[in-house]
Amino acid sequence: MSKNAKIAIVDDEVHIRSLLEQTLEDLEGEPEILMAVNGLEGLALIEREQPQLVFLDMMMPLMNGYDVCAAVRKNPALADVIIVMLTAKGQESDRVRGLEAGANRFVTKPFDPDEILDLAREILGCP
C-alpha cells in the first residue's frame, strides 16, 4: 500500500464511522482515513480527495448512497475509486440497486472487522 493511501467513510451513523475508522487503523501503512456524515458531504469529499477506497452507506440524509455512487461513476476522474456499499442484512434488492448504481463490493452491517480488513488489504494491494 502506498504511504498516502486514502480511505473515505461516508455514513450518517456515528458509531459505524467510529467502528470502521477503528478497524481500518489496524491496516499496515497507516492510510489516511477521511469521513463524511451525509451523502452530499461524502460526494464532495470523494471529488476533492479522490480516495482509492470508499465505504459508502446506502441510506443517508440529503443524498443517499446510490445517488452518490452514480454521481461518482459519472465522473471520469474518479474512475478508479472502489466503492464498497454498506447494506443492512438480508436486503437482496439493495444489492441489485447498488450494483446498478456502480458499486464494486458489498458488506452487510453489522460488519465483520476481519472481513473489512481482508477486503481493504485486497483492494489496496497489501501483502
Next chain:
Amino acid sequence: MIKAEHYLKPAWVRRQFELVLPMLPIGSSATLQLGGKFLVEMNESGQDLIEGASSVQTFPLMLEGERVGALLLCLPAGSKIEQEHTLGGLLAHTLQGMLEAEHERHSVARETLESYREMALLQRAVTNLNLSLKPAAVVEALLKEFDRRAADYGAVFVYAADSGGYDLEGSFGKDAVQAFVKFKNSSLSADLVARTTGDIINDLSSSTLWAGEVPDFRSLLWLPLIAHGEKLGMLVLASCRTEWFSAADLKRAQTLSSVAATALRNAQLYAAEQKMFQSFVRVISTAIDAKSPYTAGHCRRVPEIALMIAETVHHADSEKFAGFVLDEDERNTMEIAAMLHDCGKVVTPEWVVDKANKLDSIVNRIHLVALRFEVLRRDALLAYYRALAEGEEQESIEAIYQERLRQLDEDLTFLEKCNSGGEFVSSEQVLRLKSIARQRWTDARGQTHPLLSENEIYNLAIQRGTLNQEERKIIEDHAVHTINMLSQISFPRSLRNVTEYAAGHHERMDGTGYPHGLNRDQLSIPARIMVIADIFEALTAPDRPYRKPGTLSWAIEIMHRMKLDNHIDGDLFDLFLSEKVYLAYARKHLAANQIDEVDASRYPAGREA
C-alpha cells in the same frame, strides 16, 4: 497499545493553534508532538518556524499515567513568560481533554469491534460447522477456520468409544498425519487429553513432558471439545515459532470449538441413529430370508442388483432416464427399499410361502393319502384271502387282486404327479381325479369315507403351480403387508420414497400386477428397477430347493418374454442387457455353471420386437 498519534486530527489541532497563536507575541510558534511524531508545527502567522526562539515551554500530554506527547511553545526573546504560560496551559488542557475523549472513544470502539468479531465468527461458525451431519465434515470445517493464518499445523482428535482412545480425525500442515501420530504418542499428549480446559504453551522446549517428538512444533494451543458436559475430542494447533498464539487466538478457538463440539455431537448422534436404523432394517431382511429356504439370501441380493442397475441408469446418456439421479439419499432410499421389499412376508404363513406341493399344509398331506391307499391295498389283500377261504378259484381271485393293486398304484402315482404342481392339470385329468376320489375307505371305527376330501380334490385340481386361489391371494397380500408395515415407519424426508419403491415390485408395466395394478407411468424409475431386480434374483437364485439354479441365458430369455408382454420396463431391460449388468452381477454372485453365453442379438432393443 495506545496509538495517541491517531487520536488528534491535524486539521483540528491546526484550528486550535490558529485561535491561540494570535494571542502570543509575534514570532511565537507551537508544536504538537504525539507518539514520537511531530504532528503539527505552526507559527503565529501560520508560517514556518522562526530560528532563534529564546525560550521553549513544554506541556506534557498524558494518557493512563503515561506521557504520550507534548505541546511545545517557542517564544521570542522578551516575552512575558507568565501570561504566555497560562495560554499555553489552556491550549494544552484543551488538547489533553480531546486526547482523553478520543482515547475513550477508541477503547469503546475497540471493545465493540471485538464483540463484532466474536459475533461474526460465531455467525460464520454456526453456519459453516453445521453444514453437514457427518462427523468428518464437521472436523474439516473446524480445521478450515484455522488453516490460513492461525497456525502451521492443526488437528482434531475424536474420542473413539470402542477403543477408549482418541483417533486422529483430521489435520492440516506439512506431513501433518505423521506429525500428529508422533504427537499423539508423546507424554504431553497423554497429559493434555486428560484435561478439561484448554491453554497455550508458548515454548514447547520448556515443557518437561515434551521430548521434541515433532521438531517443527515450537508452540501449542489445545482445547478439549466439550458438548453437553461430554468430552468428545481435542483440537490441537501448533506453530513452528515460539510465542505464536495469543490470548485472543485461544478465545477465538474456544468460540469455534464450542460450536464445533455441538455440531460434532449432533453428527455423532445422527450417525448412531442411522446405524441403528440400518441394523433394524438388516434384522428384518435377515428374518425374511431366514424364514424360508426358498427365498434365502433374496433380500440380501436384490439390493445389490437394484443398485447396480440404478448406477448404470445414473450414468446412462439417455433422455429416457432423464431426471433420475443416484445421489446419496436416493442410494440409501433404494437400498433400504430393496432390503425391505418383501417385509410383508414376515406375516405371510410359511406353509404358503413354502408350499412346494399342492397338498402341503403344515405337512405334505400326500402321505395321508398314501396311507389310505395302503388301507385299500390291505383291504384288497383281505378280500383276496377271504375269497380264498370261501373256496373261490385262486386263479381268478389272484388276477382280480393283482389288477386292483395295479390300479391303486397307478392312481397313487397319478395323484403324486398332480401334487407336485410341475405340470398343467387338464380338465380330463380333473375328471379322473374326481373318479379316484369317489372310492371309499374304512377307518378304525368302521366308517367309510371318500378316498379324497373336498379340500384335497380342490388343491390337487390346481391347474398351474401349487397355490390355490386363496393361497395365491395370501402371497399377493405380502405386497399389501409390505405397504402396511412400511407406512407405519415415519421415514425422514430423505427416505420418504422407501415405501413406494418397495411396494411396487410385483406391479407390471401394463397395469396387471399387484397389489395396486399400477402401470408404467405410475411407477417411478426406482420402482421399475425393483421389479427387474426382484425377478432376476428369483430366476438366478442358487439356493431354491425345488429346482436347479437357472442359467443366465434362461433368465434373460424369460425376462425378455416379460418385456414383450409389457410386464417389465423395456428401456430398463434393454439397458440391463446392453450394459451387461446381469453379467457383472453374475460374476460376483452366481456359480460358474450358471454363467453361460447370452446371445444379445436375439433380444433387439426397443418396444416392437
